[in-house]
Amino acid sequence: GAGVSQSPRYKVAKRGQDVALRCDPISGHVSLFWYQQALGQGPEFLTYFQNEAQLDKSGLPSDRFFAERPEGSVSTLKIQRTQQEDSAVYLCASSLDTLNTEAFFGQGTRLTVV
Amino acid sequence: AQSVTQLGSHVSVSEGALVLLRCNYSSSVPPYLFWYVQYPNQGLQLLLKYTTGATLVKGINGFEAEFKKSETSFHLTKPSAHMSDAAEYFCAVRTPTSGTYKYIFGTGTRLKVLA
Numbered sequence: 001g002a003g004v005s006q007s008p009r010y011k012v013a014k015r016g017q018d019v020a021l022r023c024d025p026i027s028g029h030v031s032l033f034w035y036q037q038a039l040g041q042g043p044e045f046l047t048y049f050q051n052e053a054q055l056d057k058s059g060l061p062s063d064r065f066f067a068e069r070p071e072g073s074v075s076t077l078k079i080q081r082t083q084q085e086d087s088a089v090y091l092c093a094s095s096l097d098t099l100n101t102e103a104f105f106g107q108g109t110r111l112t113v114v
Numbered sequence: 115a116q117s118v119t120q121l122g123s124h125v126s127v128s129e130g131a132l133v134l135l136r137c138n139y140s141s142s143v144p145p146y147l148f149w150y151v152q153y154p155n156q157g158l159q160l161l162l163k164y165t166t167g168a169t170l171v172k173g174i175n176g177f178e179a180e181f182k183k184s185e186t187s188f189h190l191t192k193p194s195a196h197m198s199d200a201a202e203y204f205c206a207v208r209t210p211t212s213g214t215y216k217y218i219f220g221t222g223t224r225l226k227v228l229a
Contacts, residue, residue: 004157031215033216033217035219040222041221042204042220042221043158043204043217043219044219045216045217045218048216050215055215056214056216059216091157093157093158093217099210102148102160103160103217104160105150105157105158105159106157107155108157
């Protein structure tokens, strides 16, 4: 498709379980972002990639969160030993370059930790 | 550090009335400013953006915003609200010239349009 694709759309995990969230950005987009959006809140920055390089991971809340983009296209956000506070919508976005172009967002993955 | 403040978490307007959603930003360098809209269970869609040049920017669906540096504001307006405008609106700031590439979002304003 032409847009940013995220899978799965919905994920229910038991507390302590590991999860992996996938993002397929728009083809050719250099920049890729991950955001966490809690219910009723704005998106909170997690991490940023420029091609395969993770240039900013200042928003990752703990060392349980890990993201990768090994070939500069598809990205995976991994959360280890999930906790209830990890329940949120995880949004992926991509943009063509690093300057003033807009970010295109996927529909998000809603993670519920029970 | 950059930040965004959206005044009013909920705004209600009558159909056909003016829409005004407020956004103030804080930035030590010239900012790039964005308004995004989010419909239920959807991702964010860009309405409009300001980078450089003309301070009044027009976007999709009849929305526009004006960058006012002296007021550090980027308020979103639409002359006449439509029922389909009901959604959550997010203002965002970005300062790539500072070496920071992330978008920083406000907490959002939920717009309700009354028939």
